[in-house]
Amino acid sequence: MTTPASPESAREGRAARALSALAGISAELASARALESTVDRALGTLRAFLEAQQVSLWLHTPQGLALTFTAGDDTTTEDDVRKGLRLGDSLQVVRDLEVAPIILGDRRVGALVVRTARALGDEERMLLTALANLLAPELAHAERSRQLEVEVAARTAEIERGRRFTEKIIDSLPLGLYVIDREYRIQSWNRKRETGMQGVSREEAIGRTIFEILHRQPAEMLRREFDDVFSTGRMQEYQMESVASGEARTYRITKIPMRLGDGPVSHVITIGEDVTDWKEAQERFSQAEKLAAIGQLAAGVMHEINNPLATIAACAESLGYRIEDLEKSGVTIAPETLDFLGIIENEVVRCKQIVDGLLDFSRPKQARKERVNLNEVVERTLFLLKHHVRFKKLTVQTDLDPTIGRVPQANSEQLVQVLMALLINAMDAMGEKGMVRIVTQAGPDPKRGAILEVIDSGHGIAKSEIAKIFEPFYTTKAPGQGTGLGLSICYGIVQEHGGVIEVDSTLGQGSTFRVVLPVVAQ
Structure with missing residues (x-):
């Protein structure tokens, strides 16, 4: 026959089991596992020890109490938990619920709730209260960790936005x-x-x-x-x-x-x-500076040069008359003497041409300007050149756009001078035979509104020389055949009209000189 245990020994047994359960739960909470799995295990251990229907963990959120962890059924409602919490900060009984507040410092962060079919003993309630006290710092640590994670995530997102913004700037x-x-x-x-x-x-x-x-x-x-x-x-x-x-x-x-x-x-x-466009602009600016310097030079020295040239020409003419008189009187004159006089006269004429070309840069007078049609300029220039012996040997084709706009504030004489210089250069490039084509067309916008092209089939220009051909005195012609001022003068005239002159050339295939001028509405 078994002797029933005394009340004291039964109470001691329950206390021992409660302490054992508490020790196991404490070990769970102290483990290195993640908080979620640790709390789940702790609640499961508590439910098994109490033979409870449900053990759940509720936490305060900005939206109210929220069920965070649970072991067993989930029939407990938020109102049931609130009733228990309203009764005080100690463990409360609401019908079949045991509600243990979880308090951190002076702040209540939630509740540990047990649903059982029987009333819990004092040892079991002490276990429930102890577990609530153990969970408080763990939950606080988890809350700080979550806050830190949120801050780290926000900072990481901010750094990523900054990186993408910087990357976008660099890409732009x-x-x-x-x-x-x-x-x-x-x-x-x-x-x-x-x-x-x-x-x-x-x-x-x-x-x-x-x-x-x-x-x-x-x-x-x-x-x-x-x-x-x-x-x-x-x-x-x-x-x-x-x-x-x-x-x-x-x-x-x-x-x-x-x-x-x-x-x-x-x-x-x-x-x-x-920097291709910038370099071309610098070259055009440098070219304009050179032209301006040449103009100032021409204005300052024209009289100083013209006066000695006139004296040399007069002396050469006097010597010619003197030689004629000597020959009439029977004096024998060396043949090279007349050759020397001819050279002097020719060189004086060439120097005079150079000076006259320089004077075009000084712009001492304003040329009269009016609205001029490029097609009329082409026809007038061809009329002037039709009796030229070398020009007659060339094949000339024209492709004139009848709808071309008018050039604003243009001087027809100067444009004829430009076109004539381009045609003469084409003749020099092609020699005795060849074809030159003259094209006029409307441009894409008012700034490039009228386009005149002179296309030849000559020997072409090397790429290294294209940038130099508009410089004063630069020429590829043989000595005595050109002054190197023709294209410089053309450049200055076109620039004065607000336009540009462009060149496309390939060695052995010919060149295209393109004059682009602005237009105004009719």
């Missing part, structure tokens, strides 16, 4: 830009480098060496350029010509040293800028 620059490290590997490659020039995609370029990507350029030359920046820390800048796009373009290349902190140069930023 009208410059090719890339960055390499000390291993010559590409760390950045902007959109201009991706879509322009050699058209290498960013994904293909990043991480590879610059020698693999810019394989058209000598690797040793690139290495020397980068090594110089890495070793000296000085910025490099130079210009290069490229035909990678199908036409000759000029690029300004700048290599900039970059440091991470106060250490040595760690990266090199390379910027490539298309």
Whole structure:
């Protein structure tokens, strides 16, 4: 026959089991596992020990009490938990619920709730209260961790937005830009480098060496350029010509040293800028300055040169008369004497032509201007040249646009002078035979409203000479056959009319001189 346990021994047994359960739950909470799995295990252990229908964890949120963890059924409602919490900060009984508030400092953060079919003993309630006290710091730590995660996520998102914004700025620059490290590997490659020039995609370029990507350029030359920046820390800048796009373009290349902190140069930023238009504008500006200087020179020295030329011409003429008198009196004159006089006279005439050409740059008088039709200029020029012996040997074709607009404030005499100079140059380029074509057409807009082209089939002009042909005194003709002022004068006249003169030429195939002038409405 079994002797029933005394009340004291039964109570001691329940207390021991409660302490054992508490120890197990404490071990669970102290483990290195994630909070979610730890709380789930702790609630499961508590439910098993209490033989409860449900053990749940409720937390305060801005929207109210929320069921966060549960073991067993989930029939408990928020109103049931609120009733228990309203009764005080100690464990409360609401029907079949045991509600233990979870308090952190002076703030109530939630409740640990047990649903049982029986009333809990004092030891079991102490276990429930102890577990609520153990959960408080764990939940506070989890709350701080979540806040930290939110802050880190927000900061990471902000950094990512800043990085994308900076990347967008770099991609929007009208410059090719890339960055390499000390291993010559590409760390950045902007959109201009991706879509322009050699058209290498960013994904293909990043991480590879610059020698693999810019394989058209000598690797040793690139290495020397980068090594110089890495070793000296000085910025490099130079210009290069490229035909990678199908036409000759000029690029300004700048290599900039970059440091991470106060250490040595760690990266090199390379910027490539298309300066073709800027270079052409500089050349036009330089040309205009030269023309202005020539004009000032001509205005200042014309009398100083004309006076001695007149004296030389008068002396040569007097010597000619003197020689004629001597010959009539029977004196024998050396044959070369008359040749020398002829040379003097011819050279005086040539010098006078040069001076007259220079005077065109000084613009001492304002030429009368009116609305002129380019087709009329072409017809008048051809009328003046039709009796020219060499011009008769050429084949001349005209393609005149009858709808072409009128040129504003133009001087027909000066435009005839320009066209005549271009036609004479065409004759010189083609020799005795050839074809010259004259075209007029309306331009795309008022600024380039009227276009006149002279197209010849001559020997063409080398690319290295095209930039020089409008410079005063520059000529490719043989000595004595040209002064080098014809195209300079044409350039000055066209510029004064607000237009431009352009040249397209290929050696052995001929040249096209294009005069572009602005127009106004009828």
